[in-house]
Amino acid sequence: MSDVATAAPAAATPANYKSAVKPVWCPGCGDFSVLSAITKALAMIGKPAHQVGVVSGIGCSSRIPAYTSCYGFHGVHGRALAAATGLKMARPDLTVLVTGGDGDGYSIGGNHFLHACRRNVDLTYIVMDNHVYGMTKGQPSPTTEPDWDSKLAPGGTKIRVFHPLVVALAAGANFVARGFAGDPNGTAAVIAQAIRHPGFSFVEILSPCVTFRPEQKEWKSLVRPSPVGLTDDPVRAARLVMSDDGLNIGVLYAGNRPAYPIGEGQQHAPVTDLEAEFLV
Ligand SMILES: Cc1ncc(C[n+]2csc(CCOP(=O)(O)OP(=O)(O)O)c2C)c(N)n1
Ligand code: SF4
DSSP states (O other), X not given: OOHHHHSXXXXXXXXXXXXXXXXXXXXXXTHHHHHHHHHHXXXXXXXXXXXXXXXXXXXXXXXXXXGBSSEEEEOOTTOHHHHHHHHHHHXXXXXXXXXXXXXIIIIITXXXXXXXXXXXXXXXXXXXXXXXXXXXXXXXXXXXXXXXXXXXXXXXXXXXXXXXXXXXXXXXXXXXXXXXXXXXXXXXXXXXHHHHSSSOEEXXXXXXXXXXXXXXXXXXXXXXXXXXXXXXXXXXHXXXXXXXXXXXXXXXXXXXXXXXXXXXXXXXXXXXXXXXXHOO
């Protein structure tokens, strides 16, 4: 037997999942570490890059697909989950990740977020939450603190924050976790767990915007492991995240809802039949 036939396949490394495109993020942006956590997680899963799709909307964080060697789709602001759902339905064999920011996912894309949780299609949604619109230079987002004073919102918005993890639990997401960009190894393990978990997995990652929210550099000394362990009871998980300060990290909820069935019992009419039905 030749050496080639007996050699074990080389183990995947994070470098296998990085593209040659150099990120244009500001030096120190948390998104660098999230990219690193994603490529580490993909190496843990070990699926080849051409069997992974990474879908995003628009924003600094939504640039992630270009920086991976996986198939990528850099779509329209707030519509990443809709595109990713279509991709997963058409190609259930692919592992599909969706990446973006708090503006993209909770504001313009908020409605898609609710229904993606409810549908429970087997996707992993990674939101880099910096509590601001970074790409468009610092407007408040749904997770911005009501008293955050800025040139664009003098005195703060006075609007209560959106609680993405509670919303995800209430809407039916099957896996809910919070990570921190400054902990790329821990975050990689959480993302790998999210990918392996069936159904819609939501991973919110605190990812500092050092340009428009430089005070977020302090998150490094403030984040801590969640005081409440992993549960399959959404009410228990929701109680923690409704009352915490947003800085507890870890996997909070892993549920047992069956993922949306793809292909089973579905009949697709030929396009010609559909066209005929709509002829006027
Ligand atoms: C339909 C539409 N509306 C508005 C914009 C402008 N826009 C581009 S990115 C963005 C917000 C980005 O913020 P976020 O999603 O939080 O990502 P970040 O840049 O902070 O990573 C906005 C409002 C757009 N591109 N398309
Ligand atoms: S503006 Fe903020 S989110 Fe965008 S690249 Fe710079 S630090 Fe990162």
